[in-house]
Amino acid sequence: MDFSKKLIFSAVASLLLAGCTVVPGSHLSLPDNKQQEDNDAFSVSEQVNVYPLTPSVIRQSKRPEASARTNPALDAELNGYEYYIGPGDILNITIWDHPELTIPAGSYRSSSESGNWVHADGTIFYPYIGTVLVGGKTVTQVRDEISRRLAAFIESPQVDVNVAAFRSQKAYVTGEVNTPGQQPITNVPLTLLDAINRAGGLAKDADWRNVTLTRQGGEQPISLYALMQRGDLTQNRLLRPGDIIHVPRNDAQKVFVMGEVNAPQLLKIDRAGMTLTEALSSVGGINELEADATGVFVIRNVHKAQSGVVQTTTVQTNQVMADIYQLNIQDAAALVLGTEFELEPYDVVYVTAAPIARWNRVIRQLLPTITGFNQLTEGAVRVRDW
Missing domain, CATH: 3.10.560.10 (Outer membrane lipoprotein wza domain like)
Structure with a gap:
């Protein structure tokens, strides 16, 4: 084995020994995924619930659909509605057959300009009877009050009361x-x-x-x-x-579509809502050359998720960071399930890369190094032969 081949073999072997940490880009791997933070080790697999997207899971996670109902x-x-008079309202009070007690609106004055203003204490002033408390009363109650008190001065007064301006x-x-x-x-x-x-x-x-x-x-x-x-x-x-x-x-009505899709981006949930299939369609679908069709994930923060989302887990809810729903679309017909799965605000739709795609990324990173080794070796051979 010549010198260049030894170098290439050593580089590839070291990458294989290092494992997946040298693979460029991100990847979602559910089993045995651990992190170290603040010197407290924890297993991510214990912090999430993973649900394969099946018809039963979709039925459980679906929010109750609104329907036409009476009230x-x-x-x-x-x-039984009645309006109660308040400060700032203007009352129009008419005493039939007694024009002297009815302030005429005239040709250039509206009823709101010539009516009785309700003061801040809820009272008005009316001739003969003086101060009348009208605040918190209906027009019927005010009419009866004025009629009763005017009866001491006018025989059988015919009183009409209405609100000329509603301002309170x-x-x-x-x-x-x-x-x-x-x-x-x-x-x-x-x-x-x-x-x-x-x-x-x-x-x-x-x-x-x-x-x-x-x-x-x-x-x-x-x-x-x-x-x-x-x-x-x-x-x-x-x-x-x-x-x-x-x-x-x-x-706040947004979802994030990331990973091996043709146009990763942030999407807004419209007024009619958004399903998983709609989200994938909005970004041009998955990258057929790079994506792992078994690894279409919806990552949902349980603290942001709205009520009604399925919580079938043996782990206590306060220990769970997220629910992860996995859709396998190796058979494209499975996208029908995606049309029934409603996304929630702040959901992350992530399409993971296929193993061969991750391996190709490693090879692409190795190529410049291999090329450099070849050029170095060829140069050394030419110098020796010379």
Whole structure:
């Protein structure tokens, strides 16, 4: 064996002895994968749950699908709805057959300009009867109060009361809607869906699955997807004064597609959701020359995963870092399973490299060294012959 062959043999042997650590690029290897961190050794295999993607696993991991439902509780609230007067409202009070007690609006004054302003203490002033507490009352209660007190001065007074301007109570729509801002609470019931529509509807980057309704310091999760796409009316709410509807951006609705695919990239989950097959299709599919078709993985951080994901493991949940789902697409028909597997925000879709691809990477790194050895040896032979 000449000198160059000995050098090449030594280099290859040393690489083989060193093992997989010299293989360039990343690779997901599930068994016997260990790390050392902060001098505390632990086995990654004990920190993750691994599930082969089978029909049964997909059924267990699937979130309950929203469906069309009625909302009897909301219907009852709407049927019994009444507006309660508050400070800042303007009342229009009419005493029939007694124009001297009814402030005329005139040709150039609206009812809101000529009406009775409700003061900060919830009262108004009215001729003959003086101060009347109207705050927190309905127009029917105010009408009865004024009629009762005017009866001491007018025989059988005919009183009509209505709200000329609703200014005391508001709900707010913030976030990714076309015209965020306040929505007045009036004598016409205002629902969450009404408020969204009045705000111009959802903006392009809205996350309509994770809308929140803040009421008296507490938050209620709302799915506009279930309400608007699936007809689940239980997601609708009757709004009350001070309610805040917030529609977040879909910045958190992202998944990462990495490894042996044709165009690794970050993908945004759209309003209809995203399946594993859709994610692979969006990046051009797997690299048919480099990918291991048995090694299509979905890595899901259990702390970020949404509720409803399967947790069938003997390891305590607080010790688990991630759930890993493995799809074998050696038979392309298995991609049908991928169409049923819904991705969650911050999922990592990783396609591992085939063993031959990893070996080829080693050889590609060796070629410059081998070429250099050959040139060095040939130069030495020429010098000797000379």
